[in-house]
Amino acid sequence: MNFDYTDDQKALKEEARRFLASVSPLTVVRAVLDDPGRGLDEGLWARIVEQGWCGAAIPESYGGLGIGYVELCALAEELGRSLAPVPFASSVYQFAEALLVAGSEDQKQAWLPRVAAGEVVGALAFSEGAGVLRGDRLATRFAHGRLSGVKLPVTDGLFATHAVVLAAGTDGPGLYLVDLAGPGVSREGLATIEPTRGEAQVTFDGAPAEPLGAPGEGAALLERIHDRAAILLAFEALGGADRCLEMARDYALERYAFGRPIGGYQAIKHKLADVFVANEVLRANAYYGAWALSTDAAELPVAAAAARVAACNAYWLASKENIQTHGGIGFTWEADCHLFYRRARHVGLAIGATRDWKRRLAARLEARLAAEANQESAR
Amino acid sequence: MNFEDSPQEAEYRARVRRWIEANAPDLGPLSAEERRNWHPRHKEIARQWQATKADAGYACISWPKERGGAGGSAIEEAIFNQEEARAGVQFTYFMTGLHMLLPALMEHSTDAASLAQVAPAVRGDTIWCQLFSEPASGSDSAGVRCAAVREGDGWRINGQKVWNSGAQAADFGMLVARTDPDRPKHKGLTVFWLDMKTPGVEVRPIRMMSGDNELNEVFLTDVFIPDNQRIGDVDGGWKVVISTLMNERAALGSGTGLNWRDVMKLAASVPxxxxxxLDDPAFREWLADYYVQSEAIRLTSFRTLTSLSKGQAPGPESSGGKLLWANTTQAMTSQALDLLDHFGLVDDPDMAAAGGAFQHRFMWAPGLRLGGGTDEIMKNIIAERVLGLPGDIRVDKTVPFREIPSGR
Known part of the structure; x- marks a missing residue:
């Protein structure tokens, strides 16, 4: 039994932490925040691409390093901890996974090496305005090789070179691969509560696109892609939530009130103990997700939804209680607390809000219970 | 990230699984009444199973052979416990003694007669209980008033203990008493073991709000304990207490009983x-949160096993286990009652859903949040030992015990 990172994976994680601490301190994140419309740090992205991280889980036969998903989870945890303002989550957890899940052999050969090399930066475009996504009510349409409609918002949609788009085809919803620099595409950056992860409105007006995966299967494919992204994003949340707890703990030790450190008061101690427990709940569920992802286990859909729910809950709690522990100073622009509060919400909304994932988790548990009952009666 | 046993672990698991299948007691013939804890037939089956395990080297596997153990590893013991739980033949009678008290006795006593008590307990021939808490010493576990006064080659004990699980049936107890009220509270305590049949020991069951009687008060009146039954140094009892409490909290975090499947099946049976x-969206949202939290307890135990498998001490990850288990259990049973609506009130075993298990657990749940360290104490432990935050300001730490205000 090794329900933990291996020693090699721990070494990779430590190396990634050191690297990110040097190239992506919070001053880098803040510089993006203070420059509206920028949405990322291109120089930092280039450094991360150089590390080969984009291809960590992409098989060698498709130009990746093929070192594995647990390793990618370890990198995600460190990227989340650093708040690195880069399109890694879009290009690697979503676009590359979309190709791996839905792409034909030719598509994988054509695109995955370019994602691994960072030449292609991918985005996944599914949302169409407010509310939960309904596969049966898509306004974006695909016909005769061309896409038309508006996707809003699209994470990293301004910087990405290509996108996988969910759109209504003649056989129902499908996924379509489109060159965002090609004709019929216009893009506009959006003002959001998390400017260090750029969001865009992407408008397609007869943009040439090719189908990815079977027509009519778009909703099911998107769900599988999002399951995989949910596990990787849970690791980003874990890194961020752990750092929030450390920041709060350090401040509680340093800040004196009524003649002693505020960390000596039970009001603070018990609050931070609750954050610790929520983070451990997340870690357990995220590790389970990493196991399911790395072994392509039948439990993956349940594990992914559970990791997602735990991630949204824990990161939200840790980021808001970090501000609360800091008191008034934590509410200032100058303090770093709000950077995590913003990111916690970004992670928690970017592939569907908690409410939606709780709904999925319950449905999947129901299915598992039914399957177990069938097995039992078959015996 | 994997759950697979190493080849040696897998071989060991297969071996113990076969052995358990061949030797485990059959509880089938017992009536529902006879299957309750402390029913004589149930207890006798548990005793025999413990002896069978001891004979085969499967009791206290990680303990040294001269103490009745098998000289095995912590991971072997954990694997056996998993397989035993899987087979449904894990009993609670011996846990206080074997998981909490006797490890501390072995650690802190060098007396041959005292150490000779260990092996019979491993065989299930004797049951041990803990005599620590008092009416004025609960979370304040060093606030012990029960007095031990030197007399010849032993000690004369007077005082009262409370919340003593299993004391009504225990053969031996481990007692903490105050040997020097003029020293600060942590520095005047001494730990002893005693025969529960010693004159002057009186056990009175306490009826809990759940209706169960497993907890007791124990009154000690002029009880004599020979000095060789002292565990650790005179006035050095706090160290022994800490050893046992750490074991208790680790054991309580394991999380057993009703789970997400039970509450889902219940929901599916209720119109x-x-x-x-089960179709109610509010219930489904609740279920998702409950699953995530309760499964985390199970998954975290695999992280603990990972440490054991590497021969390492478990890390802080399990510190939240007991807190989480107690609170999710209370929330889940309350949710189950809500699902049943008005009928949730009914706990008649012949009529109630799941034989009244949800109602019974619901009535136990407040105790889960109190016993073995209250929620508040567990949070203090996490904050201080895991996060490194300072302890509370203590007005009682350096003053002589007899001068500490008692509010009376």
Whole structure:
């Protein structure tokens, strides 16, 4: 039994932490925040691409390093901890996974090496305005090789070179691969509560696109892609939530009130103990997700939804209680607390809000219970 | 990230699984009444199973052979416990003694007669209980008033203990008493073991709010304990107490009993506005949160096993286990009652859903949040030992015990 990172994976994680601490301190994140419309740090992205991280889980036969998903989870945890303002989550957890899940052999050969090399930066475009996504009510349409409609918002949609788009085809919803620099595409950056992860409105007006995966299967494919992204994003949340707890703990030790450190008061101690427990709940569920992802286990859909729910809950709690522990100073622009509060919400909304994932988790548990009952009666 | 045993672990697991299948007691013939804890037939089956395990080298596997153990590893013991739980033949009678008290006795006593008590307990021939808490010493576990006064080659004990699980049936107890009230509270305590049949020991069951009687008060009146039954140094008892409490909290975090499957099956059996209660979106949202938290307890135990498998001490990850388990259990049983609506009140075993298990657990749940360290104490432990935050300001730490205000 090794329900933990291996020693090699721990070494990779430590190396990634050191690297990110040097190239992506919070001053880098803040510089993006203070420059509206920028949405990322291109120089930092280039450094991360150089590390080969984009291809960590992409098989060698498709130009990746093929070192594995647990390793990618370890990198995600460190990227989340650093708040690195880069399109890694879009290009690697979503676009590359979309190709791996839905792409034909030719598509994988054509695109995955370019994602691994960072030449292609991918985005996944599914949302169409407010509310939960309904596969049966898509306004974006695909016909005769061309896409038309508006996707809003699209994470990293301004910087990405290509996108996988969910759109209504003649056989129902499908996924379509489109060159965002090609004709019929216009893009506009959006003002959001998390400017260090750029969001865009992407408008397609007869943009040439090719189908990815079977027509009519778009909703099911998107769900599988999002399951995989949910596990990787849970690791980003874990890194961020752990750092929030450390920041709060350090401040509680340093800040004196009524003649002693505020960390000596039970009001603070018990609050931070609750954050610790929520983070451990997340870690357990995220590790389970990493196991399911790395072994392509039948439990993956349940594990992914559970990791997602735990991630949204824990990161939200840790980021808001970090501000609360800091008191008034934590509410200032100058303090770093709000950077995590913003990111916690970004992670928690970017592939569907908690409410939606709780709904999925319950449905999947129901299915598992039914399957177990069938097995039992078959015996 | 994997759950697979190493080849040696897998071989060991297969071996113990076969052995358990061949030797485990059959509880089938017992009536529901006889299957309750402390029923004589149930207890006798548990005793025999413990002896069978001891004979085969499967009791206290990680303990040294001269103490009745098998000289095995912590991971072997954990694997055996998993397989035993899987087979449904894990009993609680011996846990206080074997998981909490006797490890501390072995660690802190060098007396041959005292150490000779260990092996019979491993065989299940004797049951041990803990005599620590007092009416004025609960979370304040060093606030012990029960007095031990030197007399010849031993000690004369007077005082009262409370919340003593299993004391009504225990053969031996481990007692903490105050040997020097003029020293600060942590520095005047001494630990002893005693025969529960010693004159002057009186056990009175306490009826808990759940209706169960497993907890007791123990009154000690002029009880004599020979000095060789002292565990650790005179006035050095706090160290022994800490050893046992750490073991208790680790054991309580394991999380057993009703789980997400039970509450889902219950929901599916209950009619609602449309379909069953399982179709209610509010229930489904709750279920998702409950699953995530309760599964975390199970998954975290695999992290602990990972440490054991590597021969390492478990890390802080399990510190939240008991807190989480107690609170999710209370929330889940309360939710189950809500699902049943008005009928949730009914706990008649012949009529109630799941034989009244949800109602019974619901009535136990407040105790889960109190016993073995209250929620508040567990949070202090996490904050201080894991996060490194300072302890509370203590007005009682350096003053002589007899001068500490008692509010009376």
């Amino acid at each position: 609602s506005w449309e379909g069953t209660a």
